[in-house]
Amino acid sequence: MKISLLTDCPKHNLALMKLSTYHKKAGDQVKLNMPLWPADYRYGSYIFENGIRFGDQERGGIGARPKVRLPEDIEKLMPDYTLFNVDHSLGYTFRDCYRKCPFCKVPLLPQNLLHHSIWEFHEKRFDTIELLNNNTFFDTLWEYTFKEIYKAKLKIIEHGMDLRMLDDHKAWWIKRLMWKNEPKFAWDQMKDEKKITEGIKLLQKHKIEGTIYVLMGFNTTFEQDLYRCEIINSMGSKPFPMLYKPTKELRRFRRMIYLRYYSKYKSIKEAWKDYKRGRRK
Incomplete structure (x- = not known):
């Protein structure tokens, strides 16, 4: 089969990376952001509400259908890091944030209280890992995540930690880790x-x-x-x-x-x- 993956994400899209792994394992041909390609099946995943939409048979993403989730057997797969031009691992060790801030769309997403090891999505060929977590410190096992990253000697990218939950122990860990940027x-x-x-x-x-x-x-x-x-x-x-x-x-x-x-x-x-x-x- 010919599988078309469509997105408005400027850097990467984790859901599509896992779908790519699934279909390539099945022997399918996969292409990214080629809407005119005569594909047999199209998936769309979008972060912007008013962006261009193409004729996809299945659609998800926080800008389109935030409640849509990947099937569990696909969610567990290693992302296809060849789909986007990324030079590091990326994924979630914890998805939820309980703040319910009025400006934020995270509360629209399906609840997911599970902790995940970095080894579910980290590839050893990379020296950097990007956590996509919405609030790492709401994870009761946040320290296990930091320990895994520290022991693997990885540089870390994190998109925003909660200052309101900071204490001396968390700050000690932040200082101890190697950061790709500040x-x-x-x-x-x-x-x-x-x-x-x-x-x-x-x-x-x-x-x-x-x-x-x-x-x-x-x-x-x-x-x-x-x-x-x-x-x-x-x-x-x-x-x-x-x-x-x-x-x-x-x-x-x-x-x-x-x-x-x-x-x-x-x-x-x-x-x-x-x-x-x-x-x-």
Whole structure:
């Protein structure tokens, strides 16, 4: 059979990588993102709600049908790392997050409380592993994951750990692991300021250089967005704006932060005033 796999994911799609493994084992021919190819069967997996859709017979993904799951026998398969141009392993050791944040789509996904070993998806030829977990620290066995990664001497990529759940022991492990890039965290809502700043103090204590995502344009004012970036910067971490509803002002502010224009100033507020006026230090 000719199997067509379709997605709008810019980097990789784990579900399609497992479907590719399944069909290649069955002797099928598999092609990615070739919608005009005369395939016998098409799968689509999408992350964006309003993207282009093609004539797929089965469709899933958080942007299309978030409740759709792979059959268990396919879910257990090793991903096909040749399908996308990736140079590291990727997968989930724990999928769920219990926060139910109003801006997040993770609560729409089917509940999955199982812990998984990295060896269910890690290939030994890679020296780096990417955890796709939505909240690693909600996994009661999170330390087993970190131990496996440490013992295998792997570099780690993680898309955002929960500062509100950080303690000395977790911070000790974060410092101990080898990171492909800086470890990532998030400050999404103003109401979490106390817990977030306590978490950042732990990063300082353990000498962890982290990047902290700052959700902007959801339920905060620009002044509150700037304030959070200011606090993060003053405590030795790097703010990283994430725009929920982009505006011209937010895009410009984000550009200033990405360029680290503020590093020459005493405060981000001062830097922003000059940046808006087109001044340069």
